[in-house]
Amino acid sequence: MAQPKWHAPPANAASRRVDISIYNSLTSGKVPFDALTETVSWYACGPTVYDDAHLGHARNYVSTDIIRRILQDYFKFDVNFVMNITDVDDKIIIAAREQHVLDQWLAGRTSVDDEVRKTTAAAFAWFVKKRLPDVSEHRVSTNYVDGFEQSYGHVLQGKSTANDGTPPGDDEAKVKRYHKEALAAVNALEAGDLDLQTFIEGASSVLKPYLDSLHGKLIDGSDHHIFTKLTKKYEQRYFEDMASLNVLPPDKLTRVTEYGPQIVEYVKRIQDNGFAYEHEELTKKVPIDEESVNENPAKAKSVYYDTSRWVASGGEYARLKPASKTDKAAQADGEGSLASKDSTFKRSTADFALWKASKEGEPFWESSWGRGRPGWHIECSAMASDALGKQIDIHSGGIDLAFPHHDNELAQSEAYWCEKGHVDPKNQWVNYFIHMGHLSIEGQKMSKSLKNFTTIRESLATKEFTSRRLRIIFLQGAWGSGLEISKTVKETAAKWEESIENFFLNVNDLPEMKDLSLASNGTNGTASSLDGALQEAQQAFRKALKDSFDTPTAMRSIANLVSTYNTEVNSDRHVPNATSLSIARWVTEMVHIFGLDATPLQPGQIGWSGSTIPEEGNEFVEALASWRDKVRAQANDGASDAKWPILDNITTDGSPDNPYATAYAAFSQRLSKLQDVSATKAACLKESDYLRDTVLWDLDIGLEDRDGRPSLVRPLSARARRERAEAEEKAAAKVTAKAAKEKEDQEKLEKGKLSPLEMFKTDEYSEWDAEGMPTKDKEGKEIAKSASKKLKKRWEVQKKAHEVWLKSPAA
Known part of the structure; x- marks a missing residue:
């Protein structure tokens, strides 16, 4: 298959200076990067804001941020980064x-009254009928859980809805989602007294679509606030999430709802250039209120892009995904509700809506075609063209946007910019398309529509990931390839982070490092073989980033340098402090360029945030560590229990917001109580452990004892946190297992309480022998020998259990 045509932009002196190659989706390969001007123009497809961003979004926007930082901070390009917010679309x-x-x-309701329950019950029945049609209506009203199990139980067992051996997919994920939502409504309806908020939280998933089906079409489409109220909320939450991931904000932000008139003009020009045609939508009756409709139907036209005319005029269509131009499923998915039920009017099946007549209950803008709203693809073309002009250096987004979204953007934008139907293939709208690969978690792709995702804020709040760890995971995977976060991937990222963090901590612990850090550079002093290793790492790092921002290789060059440094330090060979400083400064600068530290890089800084104790804590932490050293030294000397060391008297006045001062003051009060009662050696040693394991730990400070020397005090390493978390998890599991065993033993003991003489004396039998064994059933018939043997085995088991119970304290 022939590759799509691509015209290299004219050579730019600034671009040639660094000689970068970049994987370009337009060529399906790497090409030299040449920016049109000294400033790189970049348009990124932003989020559709109707729910919280998930880890799949993090993959897209963090990876985009990494490339942006490399261009700006490493290769020193000026970058004009424009991003849109989609705040109006079907979802x-x-x-x-x-x-x-x-x-x-x-509105006006304050409790779960009969009307609320009645409406919710109707909503539940409607929801199940629509979403889970195989559940019988009888089962919906009598026993939904059994009805679902009968109709869809195999889906919960990991099978397809057809139950024919085909692997499950999105359809099955939707069934599970709908069942979860229906079950929440059932639980709300069957619960006792619930406050209104709790009830609605459980039932909202069935109430929302049901009420919308009844009243949604009555909404005034000119009142855009109805729609932006939701999007503004999630837009704010999106940027909060991005800030927590240390993603730089865009230089310019555009919103679809703020571009209505400009989009109308944009579509008009495409039509004037001969690449669009109108279609009068089926007339529809306009609701007046819930009881009646206007019998004079509104008329409006939609505008469609003419792909056949574009190709006939010398243009290309589906340049990014040529094989997808006949993919009807992808086209339909790209159109969503903008697609017409009757598409026979289309001049080509590939034609798509530029402007769509609005239906009842949809937002609309006035236009010469009547009331309508933008097509999905046109929004980015209009906003990007307005912000960046006729040609753009870079356009980015997730790989799922390549077709039809970006292919349609290309076609309509180039149709907009051509002069009266004259197509010049050299006037390509975008020079470089870069697409970020998909993310999956343990094999599962996340989807907002399936609601099977983990949000960014959930994963950070539960400490499943830290911002730094997640970025390391993305850096260790190629930005354009799919990435699965597996246990192995997590462990690899953890090891890389721990290695670099320990390196920073060790360098900061070197003698005289504080003085060296003030020097203008670290090149003075004795030469070392590590100087050559640093140069090799710098060259490998630069070569990797010039090769289409190959961050996995760049990350390995950092790790290899640190490993070489550690080998040298652990040998008998002397490493000059100046060499250590040079390496540490370079590594520090590179991890900051990758965005692995949210705090700005300071002059002379070694490491990232967390690798040094903050200045406001030094005095207090040093005093606490010094006290502990004195206690341990006195204990090791075999001193008496009396007159143990007193904590230095440091004023904490004027430091109410300083957590180190607060912790110091609280610990000082604990010691005062001990000194008042002439603390024993054991009590002081206990306090020293409390200081290390609780006070300092809660301040994210680790304390390492060293024989004959002051203890090593430094921020907690990622490894220390992980090891303690694993130890606590192991201890908790041990306690849980012990409790489960005790419960099992108790239940077993309780079962032995019943005497074997009495165990079979039930209405199942009518006669028994002296041992309590049944001889006749309830109808007076003799017990068969085979049945008697089985009963005897049960009797013997119970006899042993009863003997154990008789010997227990409970007997």
């Missing part, structure tokens, strides 16, 4: 409208 319209209708319905 947003539905989510915002559903929430609005629910809020309207709840």
Whole structure:
């Protein structure tokens, strides 16, 4: 298959100076990077804001941020980074409208009354019928759980809905999601007294679509606030999430709802250039209120892009994904609800909506075609062209956007910029398309529509990941390739982080490092073989980043240098402090360029945040560590129990917000109580352990004892945190296992309470022998020998259990 045509931009002196190659989706290969001007123009497809961002979004936007930082901070390009916010599309319209209708319905309600329950029950029945149609109506109203198990139980067991051996996919994930939502509504309905908020939290997933089906079409589409109320909330949360991941904000932000008139003009010009045609939508009756409709239907036209005319005029279509141009499923997915039920009017099946007549309950803007809203793809073309002009250096987004979104963007944008239908293939709208690979967690791809995702804020709050660890994972994977976060990937990232962190801690612990850190550079002093290792690492690092931002190789060059340094330090060979400083400064600068530290790089800084104790804590931490050293030294000398060391008297006045001062003051009060009662040696040693394991640990400070020398005090390493977490988890598991065993033993003991003489004396039998063994059943028939043998085995088991119980304290 022939590769899509691509025209290299004219050579730019600034670009040639660094000689970067970049993987370009337009060529399906690497090409030299040449920016059009001294400033790199970059447009990134931003989020669709109707829910919280998940880890799949983190993969896209963190990887984009890494490349942006490399261009800006390493290769020293000026970058004009523009990103859009999609705040109107099918999913947003539905989510915002559903929430609005629910809020309207709840207005004035304060409790779960009969009307609330009645409506929720109707919503539940409607929801199950629509989403889980195989569950019978009878089962919905009598026993939903059994009905679901009968119709879809095999899906919960990991099989397909057809139960024919085919592997499960999105359909099965949706069934599980709908079941979860239906079950939450069942639990709310069957619960006793619930406050209204708790009830709605459980039932909202069935109430929202049901109420929307009844009242959604009555919404005034000119009131954009109904829709932006939701999107503004999630836009703010998106940027909070990005800040927590240390993603730089865009230089310019555009929103679809702020570009309505410009999009109308954009579509008009494409039409004037001959690459779009109108289609009058089926007339529709406009609701007046819940009881009636306007019998004079509204008329409006939609505008479609003419792909056949574009190709016939010399343009290309589906340049990014040529094989997808006939993919009807992808085209339909790209159109969503913008697609017309009757598509026979289309001049080509590949044609797509530029402007769509709005339906009832949808937002609209006025235009010469009537009331309508933008097509999905046109928004980015209009905003990017407005912000960056006729040609753009870089356009980025997730790989799932390549077709149809980015391919349609390309076609319509180049149709917009051509002069009266004259297509010049050299006037390509975007020179470099870069697409970030998919992310999956333990083999599962995340999807907002399936609601099977882990949000960014959840993963950070539960400490499943830290911002730094997640970025390391992305750096160790190629930005354009799929990435699966597996146990091995997590462990590899952890080892890399721990290695670099320990390196920073060790260098900061070197004698006279504070004085060396003030020097303008670290090149003075005795030469070392490590100087050559540093130069090799720097060259390998630069070569990797010039090769399409190959961060996995660049990360290995850092790790290899640190490993070489550690080998040298652990040998008998002397490493000059100046050499250590040079290496540490370079590593520090590179990890900051990768965005692995959210705090700005300071002059002379070694390491990232967390590798040194903050200045406001030094005095207090040193005093606490010094006291502990004195206690341990006195204990080792075999001193008496009396007159143990007193903690230095440091004032904490004026430091109410300093956590180190607060911790120092609290610990000082603990010691005062001990000194008042002439603390024993054991008590002081106990306090020294409390200081290390609780006071300093809670301040993220580790303390390492060293025989005959002051203890080593430094920020907690990632390894120390992990080892303690593993130890606590192991201890907790041991306690849980012990409790489970005790419960099992107790239950077993309780079972032995029943005497074997009495165990079979039930209404199943009518006669028994002297040992309590049944001889006749309830109808007076003799017990068969085979059945008697089985009963005898049970009797013997119970006899042994009863003997154990008789010997127990409970007997």
